[in-house]
Amino acid sequence: xxxxxxxxxxxxxxxxxxxxxxxxxxxxxxxxxxxxxxxxxxxxxxxxxxxxxxxxxxxxxxxxxxxxxxxxxxxxxxxxxxxxxxxxxxxxxxxxxxxxxxxxxxxxxxxxxxxxxxxxxxxxxxxxxxxxxxxxxxxxxxxxxxxxxxxxxxxxxxxxxxxxxxxxxxxxxxxxxxxxxxxxxxxxxxxxxxxxxxxxxxxxxxxxxxxxxxxxxxxxxxxxxxxxxxxxxxxxxxxxxxxxxxxxxxxx
Numbered sequence: 001x002x003x004x005x006x007x008x009x010x011x012x013x014x015x016x017x018x019x020x021x022x023x024x025x026x027x028x029x030x031x032x033x034x035x036x037x038x039x040x041x042x043x044x045x046x047x048x049x050x051x052x053x054x055x056x057x058x059x060x061x062x063x064x065x066x067x068x069x070x071x072x073x074x075x076x077x078x079x080x081x082x083x084x085x086x087x088x089x090x091x092x093x094x095x096x097x098x099x100x101x102x103x104x105x106x107x108x109x110x111x112x113x114x115x116x117x118x119x120x121x122x123x124x125x126x127x128x129x130x131x132x133x134x135x136x137x138x139x140x141x142x143x144x145x146x147x148x149x150x151x152x153x154x155x156x157x158x159x160x161x162x163x164x165x166x167x168x169x170x171x172x173x174x175x176x177x178x179x180x181x182x183x184x185x186x187x188x189x190x191x192x193x194x195x196x197x198x199x200x201x202x203x204x205x206x207x208x209x210x211x212x213x214x215x216x217x218x219x220x221x222x223x224x225x226x227x228x229x230x231x232x233x234x235x236x237x238x239x240x241x242x243x244x245x246x247x248x249x250x251x252x
Contacts (some may be wrong), residue, residue: 022225163214
């Protein structure tokens, strides 16, 4: 009697990513291919696909070749974490050798994304030097989000120093409130790559006979973590020259 014994492999794949990671960071996924069968698996090919809400982040194909029973092939793939999640990782494996189980030829893992938004504020004065008392000028405060995530609950704060009298304040992309010389601009969300502007118009005063300098600082905050908070303040300096108006009369 003749008995024919066909080979039987059982190639299995898993993919592992961290449970969570910060947006903008670079992380590495580990992809594993194992032959749990009793025969050598031939022409083994593996794939991995990493995707986020915006689509594919990266993908790779691994030509593994043969895998003996019990043998393992481990691969890695790195990618930049997007601004929002979740991130999904899927691996697949195939072989030309007949398999005893094909239900384990794919693996998946998911990762949550911790938001991160790099906010920057830049403040400039329309006429920073040599401005005379009694004149008006404006400050432009530009807020930018370099991402990679949207910034939530953004607040821009500017306290105008005494000697500069606030005449008006307006916002482009910001809701503005004024309380004395304290100006606040807010938005519930500032998208990655977006900008917003706060404009403050002031009148200048100088009761002395010397030139005075006024320093004005704007700052920005958000409930989204900022990887570089050192650029969250900006200062503009204005010099105000004295202006007198001496009058004389004579009566006869």
